[in-house]
Amino acid sequence: MRGRISAIAAAVVCLAWPLGWSVHAQDLPSSSSSSPLPALGDAAAQELSPMAERRLGDRIMRSILRDPDVVDDPLVLEYVSQVWTRLLAAAKQRGEIGPELEASHAWEPFLVRDRTVNAFALPGGYIGVHFGLLAMTSTPDELASVLAHELSHVTQRHIARMISQQSRQSWVSLASMVLGILAAGRNPQAAQAMIYGGQAVAVQGQLNFSRDMEREADRVGFGVLGSAGFDPSGMAEMFEHLQQASRLNDDGSFPYLRTHPLTTERIGEARARLGPGGWRAGTALNTNRDDAIWAQHTLMAARSKVLMDTRSISLQNLSSPDVKKGASALQTVAAYYTAGIASQRSGDVAHGAAMLNQARQAARGLPAGQQPIVERILTLAVTDGQLLSHQPSEAAATLNRELAENKAGAHVDARPELLLSAQIALSLPEGRAQQSAWADAAARLQTHVSVHPHDAAAWSTLGELWQRLGEPLRAVRAEAEATAALGDLPGAIDRIQGAQKRFRQPNAADVIELSVMDSRLKAWQKQQREDLREEGS
Secondary structure (H helix, E strand, O other), X not given: OHHHHHHHXXXXXXXXXXXXXXXXXXXXXXXXXXXXXXXXXXXXXXXXXXXXXXXXHHHHHHHHOOOOOEEOXXXXXXXXXXXXXXXXXXXXXXXXXXXXXXXXXXXXXXXXOOXXXXXXXXXXXXXXXXXXXXXXXXXXXXXXXXXXXXXXXXXXXXXXXXXXXXXXXXXXXXXXXXXXXXXXXXXXXXXXXXXXXXXXHHHHHHHHHHHHHHHHHHHHHHHHHHHOOOOOHHHHHHHHHHHHHHOOOOOXXXXXXXXXXXXHHHHHHHHHHHOOOHHHHHHHHOOOOOOHHHHHHHHHHHHHHHHOOOOHHHHHHHOOOOOOOOOXXXXXXXXXXXXXXXXXXXXXXXXXXXXXXXXXXXXXXXXXOOHHHHHHHHHHHHHHHHHHOOOHXXXXXXXXXXXXXXXXXXXXXXXXXXXHHHHHHHHOOOOHHHHHHHHHHHHHHHHHHHHOOOOHHHHHHHHHHHHHOOOHHHHHHHHHHHHHHOOOHHHHHHHHHHHHHHOOOXXXXXXXXXXXXXXXXXXXXXXXXXXXXXXXX
């Protein structure tokens, strides 16, 4: 599947990071110039409309969402979404996202279980982020610089422009690769041949055009990064990390034939954008930061290090804390947190609990601004461990205490807490408290999915709760919504049609639910017909 997701990223114009982030110093305006460079996104010829691009993106997402390498980790996804939301707001404020584009696109990040340092833009505003990228970034500014670059690929309509400006060969290439991706589930061997056959036809045109797109994504992304309140030096720092990581296999050979400039060129370009002294100022600013997002990033990078490779040998290697001499309090917390999460994932819950206890002790030395978010993250990990140890009552007490005492960090309706409390409710022993917990969790999840209708995990958990509460029709509806959210339209349609046959004499309450289900059924059937029509054409 990782190869399949990578093929998707390549198919959509080679817009992936880090191979896709490039700029040249000669393309920058001089420091005395006050006029911005013209945006390539202003080009008139755009044959792929925003809505058509979104439909293409939706189809691609439906083809990959069910795969286990697309991971929904509530804590990491929450953090990435927070960074992404700040960048989106800045892009709107700067005029990079107009009303039509804002309304038509999804603007959603998703996580990929992969050790490689990568992020990529898909049609329609979907952004894939590898756990490997999160694990290697040292600061929120570095992560934001990557996401700002990928966001700019979307706002500047690079996919639409590639199709409109690269002649019929690009149509052949893109169609072959996307169709190959969509066919992968049916015949992987044929799909691979289709993908790479189409890619070979137009690869030279893609290389030539991607240079301009990458320059523009860097230039626009740099502006968005600063406007969102992130340190622009994060871009140069990210380049430097990439240079260190790729030094063994980036020997500088054949620079003209490379799709993107060398890492050393990119570092120089990023430094030039900062202006005189900007690099030194940025580096100084990133020393001993005590704000909450700094701590949140550090722990989510640690968590990603565990999640990016869940093989037993990898988890075992991470289960021993790597506390270096002279480590700061935050680095010490992160080391023990990594060991705790890895131990939990490998089945050694007792060792995980001991490591998390060490992390909480180290957290006492953190600045006051970091303590609420760190306490929240560590408490959620402790609660997870108690659930894994079949101690749901203790888990409920731990989570409730955190919600009551850590008002600045924990929030009852935040997605991680919401899903965790529902899992606790489902694990409680029989009794009055169990029924009450089920009803409370179902009510809060129902409110959540009304605002976030594509949250597959929330719908799936809600379906299980409704089943326990003796509401079979509502359970079927929730299961169908979860199935559709994961891209399986035929499965969602089958569930609704089965319920319609089963409940032929509904009561008054069921009539309303069946009416909603019928509306959803028609929408999914319409989407399925459109997909089949596009495949046929």
